[in-house]
Amino acid sequence: MNMFQPEKILLPSNGYSRVLFFAGKGGVGKTTVSSVVALRLAECGYRTLLVTTDPAAHIGEVFEQPVTDEIQPVIGVKNLFAVRIDPKAATEEYKKSILEDARPRYSAEMLAALAEELESPCTEEIAAFDKFSQFLTDETFQVTVFDTAPTGHTLRLLQLPFDYSKQVSLMVATGQESVGLKDKTKARFEAMISKLRDPARTTFGFVVYPESTPIVEAHRAKLDLEKAGIPTQFVVANQVLPVERCSHPFFKKRSEMQKRYLAQIVEKFDVPMLEMPLFEQEVIGLPRLRQAARTVLSDCGCRGVN
């Protein structure tokens, strides 16, 4: 039986910072689960950053305060910071920085040609990836929690360091400066890859609700990640109906269905499972987030460190 031991999978260890990924099908509650976990770890005293990579992020609604593309403290929670990757803003920033680097060296015609080339649709992906890698490798936070976009999108993002690393190997380095750049870039991607693969530094968790399709989808993604050498460490089963409330046959039937799926999760994923109940009210705003955090992670494993 796999026990859920928060100190092993949620907390920083051996002096490393810890990166937590919450992935899964859209609508399973990734944002809620990430927010709840991030809040709990911050409350335990860890300097925590919550990052959302979902272009349609609603993290601001959950915390009832604006979350922007700049890292900002979450008002009302000590040690907690939040940021969202806004692909549009990231693209603008990326274009600007490239053009600025090039400005002193090149002619106006060249800069115009460069600006045009940067209008390509792939610039957005590269720019968003750049931001992602920045947050992934940031060591100033003890814990970084990624609230990811729906599965397909996230798998793509995680595939990029591998793709890019391959591409960089193919770069025909024709000058001294290029050789240096090639090595440096390759080293950067390889550092990302080894961090993603190291279970002492990175934790992958899937969020599902106990129904067939989220489980099928998450399981497929788990296998894909394994192929890339990234192990899944736990599953959060969200929106579990409180059994004692399900006296009406309608909910009793749904609750029994959930029970079958919970058993299936344990068997199929073969990793520890954390259950998060369906709450009477939506988990929005700090008081409800706190209440949920204490219900789900009464023992966050920090042993009163702080």
Next chain:
Amino acid sequence: MDKENVVKVEIFDPPMCCPAGICGPTIDPVLLDIQEALLKIQKQFDGAASVERYLLSQQPARFMQNPEILALLKKEGTGILPITAVEGEVMKTKSYPTFQELDQWVAARRANHDQL
């Protein structure tokens, strides 16, 4: 400007993410430099020099149509790229030309054209 008098410069690029190679995960300054040199050479000769760049992944036909390029590729593999050709003649392989080189080559062809 008579069309026959335009000097044709062709660059057979190494594999890159996109034509000028500046949309990849990292931007190689060498690629910016060659782009700049090519823009400058076109300006310098004011319509008397044309520049074409070809990518193996997007314009493979260009690599197949030119027997000299095809032979080089078959013999040396992609390591031979980039190749610079002026008026169809291979001038440089394995690295990009500088502006000075391009200037020299194009000027020499122009002089030939004028003599004819």
Next chain:
Amino acid sequence: MTSSRFLFFSGKGGVGKTSMAASTAVQEAEGGRKTLIVTTDPASNLADVFETEIGHRIALIPGVPNLWAMEIDPDQATTEYKEKILGPMRAVFPADVISVVEEQFNSPCTTEIAAFDRFVKFMDDPEYDLVIFDTAPTGHTIRLLELPVNWSEFIDLSAKGSGQTCLGPVQAIQESKAMYDKAIAELRNPRATTFIFVVQPEAVAIGETERSVAEIRQLGVKSIELIINAILPEEVCQDAFFRARWEMQQRHLQEIERRLVMPARRMFLLEEEIKGVEKLRRTGQMLLEGETSTPRGDHEHVSA
């Protein structure tokens, strides 16, 4: 029901897009229209809902005459796109050159272009009376749909400029441009295309749907409808816990009526998952009965 040729199901993930799209597909196909349901979601669960193998090809759905389905696999689409270019090269170049070029296709552009290409092709196919797109979740969908608009501009811009783009030589793109333009025109034509947003009565979903609807409108899409899914039936909510959730939903339903003004249909939470043709057929029937014709029509309870 609908007279549109293209239906796009959209909305926040997990609201039941696939079930609603699949139910609609069964309903329409059985009503006699030759129907194709396509998913562009890389993590599709269409096969799961129909309880049959589908995959990256057009497959007939057993038990429903007139209904076909396909799951566009982005990897497969990329491979097909690659082979168009690599095929002729294989005869001429040595293997190492081919493999370098092949690796080169692992560029971010290629996957995006290839998947998009497939998607646009279906909008140009006269084979079906109705094509239903069970689209990828919201943020991704918007990016996908924004592409044609940006791309046309991008192609125009590039043709004027250096003549080179990420998409290959301008010559090759000019052919596709006509196809992209046509796809955009179809998206904007209310007689051809309807967007159906699926939403659940919960705060976060409403906000997100409101934003997506605004973005889709901005892209020039005119025909937009709503399905409000997973409404708790009042009669089963006797326990205080569920009564509280029912009341919360009722507040959100009013909120939806106020903020999402468009033709809307209501769908109740069922006691089981919607899986298999039989359940899809029943759900499709319920959807039909849940139809309300006017944007601000009375929203009396439609019993399931």
